[in-house]
Amino acid sequence: MKKNIVFLLLILIGVAVTFFFGNNFFGQFQETAEFNSIKIETPTIQEESTKIENSPTQNTQQNTQQNTQTNIPQVEPERLFADLKNLSFQRFTTSERRRTRNYIINELKKIGWQSSLQQFPRGINVFAEKPGTDSEAGAILLAAHYDTVLNSPGADDNATGVAVLLEAARLFNSVETPRTLQLAFFDKEEAGLLGSRAFAKNQARLQNLRGVVVMDMVGYACYTVGCQKTPSGLPITPTSDKGDFLAVVGDTEHLPLINTFKNLDKSSELPPVFTLPVPLKGFFTPDVLRSDHAPFWLQGIGALLVTDTANLRSSYYHQPSDTPANIERDFFKGAAQLIVNATNSLLQGSGSLATPS
16 A cells, blocks of 8 residues: 555656646746748749759649549659758758758749748748648648758758658648648757747647647668667567667657557558657656657647657767668658658548547
8 A cells, every 4th residue: 555655646746747847848948939920032042942953843733643542642752752862961050951941942832832931049940831621620730850960961860851741741732631731840959959849839839739740760770680779768668679660659648649650551561650658748758858749748739759769770860971871762751651641640630639538
């Protein structure tokens, strides 16, 4: 009995600390950040955009293949890899990140999306939105950070995430869905999640938000026994010590959101999915708070991190060797399709994604 009481007290303390954690975890980094819409001038974008060599045709409607049985848009690999190649350069300095934003904005414009820039003290996010057909169904936000650390071209971290986000924009542009689709390209993730923290701090942005899917490193796989490591303190252990799966991390307060990936009908050609529901906003497992989903958890918004597990699998993490040559193409293509499949399921829904009480 005494042990049970002690255990209960520890849980209560954990909940209390989590509440404090949710409001103060980023306090030491906190900056006053309000978003301002900035008019995008096309000539500037065109002048600073990267040149696209051997790019696929821009006629998205003709190129968007449909699975005739499930009606789920199908990823076009060459278009995906073209974005990956074009984005694989150091994106650390102000000018480099501006060049990246201009590439993103230009690609969205070709598809038909209207972008807005959202400033915060040390960076700029890119945001776009396609309204759904049901105003009561809420919105799903797909997001990825576009900056890199110094001295890394960031092919996996995180040109892969940005490329999948652009591909999703192309595939869902002409698809009517009940839910609104929002896209966010976050700046300054590598400096302490600054872009996503600024976004999540804006309560107006969160009012209609039902769920967030953050893509951070989704293109690397390893297939030798022992190449996949597991951080200590996880409540469950991955079923494989090979790095051949796509990890999806979510909070236990929004199990229907994470179960969207768990319940996917997928072919054997797609990577296995390992879902990890995390209790208490990750307080006891800080390794799961390392990306742009974390600020949304702390605001009570359901959010997923979709990842190849970064340095738990890849020796190229934050290195000059993080190049397109080290991306595992079949895994990357499969990961992109899994994300599109889950996005389609989320956008077609309309109910709550919170865990039933």
